[in-house]
Amino acid sequence: MTKAHAAPRTKKSRSSTPEYRADGAKHEPKGACKLRNLPIHSIPQAVCDAAVAYFMTSYIVATPFEAYLPGFFISECFHDNPCTLAVSATALATFARRVRCDTYLETARRNYSLALVRTNEALADPSASLLDSTLAAVLLLGLFEAVVFQGGQAPTNWTAHTFGAMQLLRLRGKGQFKSPVSQKLYAQASNNIKTSCIQKSVPLPADFVAFNKEVGGLLDPADPAIQLAPVVDRVAHIKAQSLVKADAKLVREAWLLDCEIADFGRKLSAKMQYTTHEDLPPITGAWLDFAHEYPNLRAAKVWNALRLLRQFLVSFISNVASEEVDRDEASFASTNLASLDNTSWKALSRYAMDNMDDISAQILASVPSFLESCPTERRFFPAARSLVWPLSIIETSSICSEPYRVMAAAYLQELARDLNMPQAVRPDRDPGCEDDW
Numbered sequence: 001m002t003k004a005h006a007a008p009r010t011k012k013s014r015s016s017t018p019e020y021r022a023d024g025a026k027h028e029p030k031g032a033c034k035l036r037n038l039p040i041h042s043i044p045q046a047v048c049d050a051a052v053a054y055f056m057t058s059y060i061v062a063t064p065f066e067a068y069l070p071g072f073f074i075s076e077c078f079h080d081n082p083c084t085l086a087v088s089a090t091a092l093a094t095f096a097r098r099v100r101c102d103t104y105l106e107t108a109r110r111n112y113s114l115a116l117v118r119t120n121e122a123l124a125d126p127s128a129s130l131l132d133s134t135l136a137a138v139l140l141l142g143l144f145e146a147v148v149f150q151g152g153q154a155p156t157n158w159t160a161h162t163f164g165a166m167q168l169l170r171l172r173g174k175g176q177f178k179s180p181v182s183q184k185l186y187a188q189a190s191n192n193i194k195t196s197c198i199q200k201s202v203p204l205p206a207d208f209v210a211f212n213k214e215v216g217g218l219l220d221p222a223d224p225a226i227q228l229a230p231v232v233d234r235v236a237h238i239k240a241q242s243l244v245k246a247d248a249k250l251v252r253e254a255w256l257l258d259c260e261i262a263d264f265g266r267k268l269s270a271k272m273q274y275t276t277h278e279d280l281p282p283i284t285g286a287w288l289d290f291a292h293e294y295p296n297l298r299a300a301k302v303w304n305a306l307r308l309l310r311q312f313l314v315s316f317i318s319n320v321a322s323e324e325v326d327r328d329e330a331s332f333a334s335t336n337l338a339s340l341d342n343t344s345w346k347a348l349s350r351y352a353m354d355n356m357d358d359i360s361a362q363i364l365a366s367v368p369s370f371l372e373s374c375p376t377e378r379r380f381f382p383a384a385r386s387l388v389w390p391l392s393i394i395e396t397s398s399i400c401s402e403p404y405r406v407m408a409a410a411y412l413q414e415l416a417r418d419l420n421m422p423q424a425v426r427p428d429r430d431p432g433c434e435d436d437w
Contacts (some may be wrong), residue, residue, distance in 0.1 A: 043107050047095075048088065054098060055091035062297035062383040064188035064225070065143075068181045072133055082122045082137035085115035090144040094382070097147060097420045105148070112144050123168070130172055135185050138165045142192065149423070162196045165189040166208055177218040186215075187225045194232050198312070203240040204233065224272065224302050231261055235309045238316065246320050251348065258313040258355070265306050272299045276365070288361065288407075291368045297383045300369045307359050308390045311397075314359065318352035318399045321345045353399045360394045360404040363387075367411055380418040388415060388424050 056073070060066045069087070076084050089111035096104035119137045122128040142161035169176070169189055176182045190212065197204050212229075219226045238254050278290040294300040324345045370384035394400050394408035409425075416424040 043104060047104065048092065051091040051095035051104070052087065054095050055087070059091075059094045059382045061381070062301055062386075064184060064191075065139075066298075067184050068132075069136065069140075071181075072136055076133065080118070081133060082115060082119040083133040083140070085111065085118050086137040086140035086144070089115045090140050090147065093144055093147045098382075100420055108144075109148070112141070116141060129168070130175070132176075132179075132182055132185055135165065135168055135172070135176075135189065138168060139185070139189060139192070162189075162192045166193050166205070170207070170211055174215060174218065177215060180220070183219055183223075187219065187223060187229075190229070191225060191232070194229075194236055197236050198232075198239055201239045201243050204236050209233070224268065228264070228302075228305065231257070231264065231309065235312055239312055242316050242320075246316075251317055251320050254313045254316050255348070255351070258310055258317070261306055261310050261313070265303060268302070271295055272302060274299065274303065274366075288365055290365055292362070292365045294366070294369050297369065297381065300366050301383065301386050304363060304366055304386065304390055307363050308393075310355070310359050311390060311393045314352045314355045315393070315397065315399075317348055318356070321349040321352060356397060356399045357401050357404065360397075360400050360408070363390045363394065364404060364407050364411075380415055382419065384415055385419055385421065388412065388421065391415075392424075 052073070056070050060069060072083055073087050089108050092104055092111060093108035096102070096108055115137065119134065119141060122131070122134045122137070128134055138161060142165065145161060166189070169186060176186055193208060194204060212233075216229075221227070234253075234257055238250060238257065241250055272295070274292045274294045276290055276292055292300070292303075294303070324342075367384075367387065370381050370387060372379045372381055391408040391412050395405050395412060397405070412424050416422055
């Protein structure tokens with residue numbers, strides 16, 4: 001049987017790396033038999049309850065989990081199954097981060113190991129492997145890895161869970177689209193796979209692309225994530241190809257797609273549109289003299305996802321243009337970039353700089369929407385962790401104006417403090433690294 005893209009274990013990682021198989025089975029981590037006899041909790045039940053409450057009401061707000069996970073947990077909370085165990089482990093990990101308690105985090109790691117064993121068992125069962133709750137458990141295990149990830153190394157365990165979910169999508173087949181919840185699970189898992197490929201600048205797996213095309217008509221066309229999926233596919237393709245053949249054709253494709261994404265936001269439904277407020281007082285938390293007001297955090301995240309995709313594209317355009325802008329006409333004749341002259345490359349370079357500044361301003365203007373309303377101090381919502389990637393690109397981009405880079409760095413410092421995410425400001429952090437974020 002074909003083995004999935006499970007990453008090898010490293011000494012840096014303290015949680016077990018799953019090894020998914022195409023038939024849904026997995027190898028159990030060493031010591032699995034002992035894990036079955038471990039108590040699920042070694043801390044007061046009141047703490048566990050508080051952790052779940054925080055997770056459900058704060059941490060997963062504006063994420064795909066919000067649409068279905070509370071219902072899953074309420075209906076299954078008294079059962080020892082993979083989903084509830086994964087919820088308990090992940091909730092405690094997020095709560096431990098919030099209250100900065102290493103003891104809670106260590107307990108969360110032990111609970112994670114038990115949840116992983118139960119998930120292994122479910123995936124080995126032909127019936128249980130097809131349940132929505134089993135796929136939800138796999139997604140939660142991936143979230144756990146994202147929560148405990150410290151930066152400075154490849155997120156191999158998160159990647160392993162992500163591609164394990166891809167195998168599970170294929171195993172579930174077309175029957176997984178019978179309910180709205182199943183469709184949301186598919187969209188979430190599919191998006192995680194694409195994100196991983198974009199992070200690594202690798203092509204989307206061919207069989208995954210083929211399956212996506214086959215089932216595309218079964219998904220909810222009103223879901224912004226589904227609407228955006230083809231665009232994400234094309235960004236993933238360009239990012240992967242940029243390491244292989246960065247020619248004029250690919251640059252033109254990136255430019256056309258950037259224009260398309262810029263227009264995409266204007267076509268979103270009225271309930272997704274934002275309002276711009278100008279001449280703001282300093283107490284709003286905005287570094288600019290204007291800020292956006294979104295109908296909800298989910299809408300803000302969708303808009304920033306569009307901006308993040310554009311950041312990738314204009315960065316690529318700038319990188320290629322800056323290399324070619326000083327070439328003379330003779331050099332063009334001997335390269336695969338012959339279809340663009342020096343003037344065209346200069347125009348593209350200017351286009352990239354102007355649009356990176358515009359995108360950066362829009363991202364920075366969205367930041368106040370991720371701040372809690374408090375009369376004495378400002379503090380970021382947990383959902384603000386989604387800002388780390390786009391802000392990191394602003395901070396390190398050579399084509400972004402210095403004031404915007406300073407603002408982004410300051411916000412990252414606040415995020416690291418408020419959300420206990422030290423990896424957001426690690427000195428060795430490089431958001432362009434294919435294995436980070």
